[in-house]
Amino acid sequence: MAxxxxxxxxxxxxxxxxxxxxxxxxxxxxxxxxxRYENSAEHSWHLTLYALVLRDHAEPGVDIDLxxxxxxxxxxxxxxxxxxxxxxxxxxxxxxALEKAAADRIFGLLPNDLRDELRAIWEEFEAAETPSAxxxxxxxxxxxxxxxxxxxxGSWTDFEVxxxxxxxxxxxxxxxxxxxxxxxARARIAEFFASRPSV
Amino acid sequence: MAxxxxxxxxxxxxxxxxxxxxxxxxxxxxxxxxxRYENSAEHSWHLTLYALVLRDHAEPGVDIDLxxxxxxxxxxxxxxxxxxxxxxxxxxxxxxALEKAAADRIFGLLPNDLRDELRAIWEEFEAAETPSAxxxxxxxxxxxxxxxxxxxxGSWTDFEVxxxxxxxxxxxxxxxxxxxxxxxARARIAEFFASRPSV
Numbered sequence: 568m569a570x571x572x573x574x575x576x577x578x579x580x581x582x583x584x585x586x587x588x589x590x591x592x593x594x595x596x597x598x599x600x601x602x603r604y605e606n607s608a609e610h611s612w613h614l615t616l617y618a619l620v621l622r623d624h625a626e627p628g629v630d631i632d633l634x635x636x637x638x639x640x641x642x643x644x645x646x647x648x649x650x651x652x653x654x655x656x657x658x659x660x661x662x663x664a665l666e667k668a669a670a671d672r673i674f675g676l677l678p679n680d681l682r683d684e685l686r687a688i689w690e691e692f693e694a695a696e697t698p699s700a701x702x703x704x705x706x707x708x709x710x711x712x713x714x715x716x717x718x719x720x721g722s723w724t725d726f727e728v729x730x731x732x733x734x735x736x737x738x739x740x741x742x743x744x745x746x747x748x749x750x751x752a753r754a755r756i757a758e759f760f761a762s763r764p765s766v
Numbered sequence: 767m768a769x770x771x772x773x774x775x776x777x778x779x780x781x782x783x784x785x786x787x788x789x790x791x792x793x794x795x796x797x798x799x800x801x802r803y804e805n806s807a808e809h810s811w812h813l814t815l816y817a818l819v820l821r822d823h824a825e826p827g828v829d830i831d832l833x834x835x836x837x838x839x840x841x842x843x844x845x846x847x848x849x850x851x852x853x854x855x856x857x858x859x860x861x862x863a864l865e866k867a868a869a870d871r872i873f874g875l876l877p878n879d880l881r882d883e884l885r886a887i888w889e890e891f892e893a894a895e896t897p898s899a900x901x902x903x904x905x906x907x908x909x910x911x912x913x914x915x916x917x918x919x920g921s922w923t924d925f926e927v928x929x930x931x932x933x934x935x936x937x938x939x940x941x942x943x944x945x946x947x948x949x950x951a952r953a954r955i956a957e958f959f960a961s962r963p964s965v
Contacts, residue, residue: 576950579819583909584916586815587798590808599786609789612811615838616785620778620880632831639814639834681819710782717783751775 575678582676588646595652595725596710599717607642607650610710614638617706624747628698637692637703640685644669653711653736654726666693698744705744708737712752716759730760774877781875787845794851794924795909798916806841806849809909813837816905823944827897836891836902839884843868852910852935853925865892897943904943907936911951915958929959 592607605613615638622631642650647669651657674686692700712733715721723733733756742749791806804812814837821830841849846868850856873885891899911932914920922932932955941948 572946573950576823576946580912583812583816583819583912584798587812587913587916590797590804590812591799591801598789599783600790602790605789606808608811609805609807612807612814612838613782613786613789615811615814615834617782619835619838619884620782620876624775632834635814635831635834635838636818639811639818677819685818713779713782714786717786747771747775751772751779 570678578676578678579681582673582681585646585673585676586643589643592642592645592650594650595655595722596714597718597721599714601718601721605714607645611638611642614641614703614706614710617710618703621706621745621748624745625702626698626744629702630699633688633699634703634706636688637700638706640689641692641703641707643673643689646673652722652726653708654722654728654732695743701744703744705741705748708740709745709748709752712737712756716755720759720763730756769877777875777877778880781872781880784845784872784875785842788842791841791844791849793849794854794921795913796917796920798913800917800920804913806844810837810841813840813902813905813909816909817902820905820944820947823946824901825897825943828901829898832887832898833902833905835887836899837905839888840891840902840906842872842888845872851921851925852907853921853927853931894942900943902943904940904947907939908944908947908951911936911955915954919958919962929955 589611590606590608593604594607594610595604596610597604615635618631618634618638622629622634625631625634644666648662648665651662670686670689674682674689676682677685691697692703695701695704711722715723722728734753738749738753741752788810789805789807792803793806793809794803795809796803814834817830817833817837821828821833824830824833843865847861847864850861869885869888873881873888875881876884890896891902894900894903910921914922921927933952937948937952940951
């Protein structure tokens with residue numbers, strides 16, 4: 568049976584209403600003013616702005632409009648699967664299964680053509696194999712240290728993170744898609760840990 | 767004096783850190799679950815998703831990638847100028863002056879080329895003269911009624927808004943850039959007011 572224009576629009580609105588729940592998913596990173604933790608919706612917005620402003624740090628072959636679309640969509644699965652702080656412990660295979668089921672349900676609210684198109688953008692981001700996906704992933708890892716540096720430690724303090732752990736868990740991932748941003752972050756992180764009173 | 771790469775990147779980061787403050791600007795619209803008011807950062811994210819999902823309601827000549835950029839940037843001036851609920855009273859000329867000064871300061875944190883480019887996108891949105899700007903403005907007006915319908919009244923209840931006021935202040939603006947979305951919203955708003963117990 569052919570989809571009516573009204574049924575199509577109702578599916579689109581149902582998806583957009585469901586997406587509103589991303590505003591209630593709390594991340595491990597604090598706002599720059601250390602006042603509260605950020606949620607995944609405002610984080611996603613901030614990342615699209617990172618992409619707009621830092622695109623001169625993207626490697627050749629990056630399509631910045633596609634990067635922005637990836638960043639708009641990248642955390643929607645957290646509505647069902649939750650956020651996993653990068654310095655927390657979690658079962659990677661289990662998380663991937665949860666996120667796949669979430670993508671099935673959430674993108675499945677859309678009309679089929681949009682479901683397939685947006686799901687493909689999310690899958691490309693997740694696979695991290697194209698230049699655009701690698702740059703998007705790098706920005707997703709680069710923003711939290713920038714917030715932590717502003718807020719005086721943020722999630723590094725909460726999770727008792729060492730400089731070595733940041734290099735291993737965050738640095739390697741930033742460096743893949745945005746090496747010049749990691750050079751900058753590494754230097755500022757070194758200054759931060761050098762000047763921090765020992766705990 | 768030529769800008770060094772480090773000075774350029776520091777300007778870009780200073781702008782992105784300043785933009786973080788948009789997460790603390792509270793709007794007049796509630797989340798769909800009526801739990802709290804939304805902030806302008808998460809609202810901006812939600813609108814970029816509206817653009818991605820509802821682009822089949824855009825008129826010919828709309829560049830959806832540009833619409834998304836407009837929506838990422840459109841509320842940044844609220845960091846200095848604050849949010850103005852559409853059913854509140856405010857001096858339009860005074861608001862425009864405040865927002866212009868805010869744009870000078872906030873976009874002025876960026877390197878000159880990015881300052882000029884992003885400022886131009888924001889100016890195009892504000893002027894609402896191009897098809898892309900009109901569609902972006904329409905989405906900005908279309909999302910709050912969708913939230914209010916979900917939350918059982920939301921800002922309409924808070925501001926004691928009538929159906930006629932919605933038509934005048936919101937409907938006319940949605941209809942300019944997205945007439946089919948206004949047809950849909952108008953019908954759902956009529957149902958809502960017809961079924962609401964009189965107060």
